[in-house]
Amino acid sequence: MTNRPLDPGYILVVAKSARMLVQAARQSGMKPLAIDLWGDKDTQCCAEESQQIPSLAEEHLLPALEYFINRYPVTRAIYGSGFERCLKSLACINDRLTLLGNHPDVFAKLHDKTAFFSLLGTLGIPYPDVSFHRPNSNEGWLIKPTQSQGGVGIRRYRPSEYIEEPNYWQKYQEGEPHSVLFLADGNRSQIIGFNRQWAVALSKKDEFIFSGIINSTDLACEQKHRLSEWLDVLVSALSLKGLNSLDFIQYRQVSYVLEINPRPPASMQLYDADLFTRHLKACQGELLEHHPNPIGFKGYQILYAQDEMQIPDGFIWPEEVVDIPHAGSIISTGQPICSIITQSQEPDKVLEQLRIRQEFIINELNRFQIHGI
Template structure:
């Protein structure tokens, strides 16, 4: 018997909400934006505070308690935003059934000592990583444990103060940042697709800020098998379930260096959602049911970039959003410098042409937004 409804809880819930709607699931959303697209997909949307890469525990738990009283039988579907404080998942599971990876599994893959120690045990390549600071020069990065979006990553510099507590240090590997999307049932996994990740190129202070992604063609059979073996080893060892992502860097010698696992539906899953609802696949996998085969593929390349504000912006009521935008903010909202404005999408046959089209489209949206700022 299906639950009365599902409550998606994520930093941004729009993509999961759209996928759930595609699968005819009744869903509600709590996220940090409550944008127009999310409101169009969900039965209800509530905006919740999110600071220092995590949710406000008291606010979130009180909001969920209230919603569960209003919607008996509701089940929770956590998305992004719990990696920094996995214990919050344990709190939520006391309020209602949670569909996804529990706190102990998230801890295994997000705690640097646990995760990179596990990679060593399994013989999986990764950059040199430590939780103890070493003055090793500029080829090292400092990362926040459980951080999201890349803006927490800084290059080590002996002349700069270190970030706050709960950080780790990792050798910087030059190469292409990529991600493998997979579906797991706790015992085995299916690789659904690969993506190249882009950094936002406008913010000097945060050079690793997440900027978008583009789907990649199916890799050579040998690479696909190797990656599938790696992911299956990790799933068997950790018990990962549902729709997840493994991020890696492909270095100049075409060697894979595993960077992290996202133990929840990653931002890139939309690029590979063809022929079915991956929200539905996520729910089924979390209940131990993997589909018999991968979703249908097409011959197109799909991509998106995130438009970040390069100055404080106010969203005008007169703004006409093109059909190739999503995550569109509500009229009247104030967006501060470096905050996300919307997502810009494109599809086609050639990567280079698609990337140019994305940046051309970005200029169109920016020009329209700036025109209304000037008018105000």
């Protein structure tokens, strides 16, 4: 295995929110270009140039993609969240640039829920019961969109509900939500870390929205070893590459697998290793042999607007804040305002810092909405 230096050239980052990958690319010595939906201040400051588009659909993505290809010597691209409903857009990028991540066919395969849960069953990997036909009762069932991310659209099933989009049903599983961050080279996996995460209910249609994550768990060594064995089998079966995460519910001694996120996830920010470089290397078939353990604990929290609000001029954001909106931005109810990242030697202190910062920001923004000062 060789450790060739990474070419510090241009790379195009495309995601619903590009900030995380743009910053990671810059820290790795590359020149990131960005296409995303939010156009946050820190994304624009860190990127060589950025384009904000209304959606990742082809009609919006293609003009921005051609813009960068025509103006910069960019040959590579990396994608983040947001393509679950835009599979053709991912193929569109792959047709024009070298895509450093899972191939669009692999990405699409993982969103074929029938095939995915069938694979888990064949491999003997536990998962909450699923149904691809409307259940007769609402006893413990959740309804989940087949193409979604971050928990969007997941809600408790009500038999009288009119359903428009493609969905499947899954039994609600008691336990604590977790994820495992891992690298893959198409055949093998390399675990970066295990994480505990949590969700928030924003409405009756969004009852399990991803809200935060910390790189601290109470998982036993035996449970971690079992998950590691599952990952090796899944990576080989699905030809996964680069950074991915597997979400699961831990209930007593059993880990119930929910899904695989086949792209760099939010938990990437919780680890100090140069995971951007490691992702690119893994996509080229190289799993670097060593990675440093995290120093202490880190947590990541998304703040959502409970009511529509405007970001005031001159608002002073705490230093732990990322995904910073521009002054004057209108944040709709249920949309993310910003994110917070905190670090400490104790996980409880991380959670406390996240709570304190969240309360401070919400209180200050609410004060402006009411008093204008």
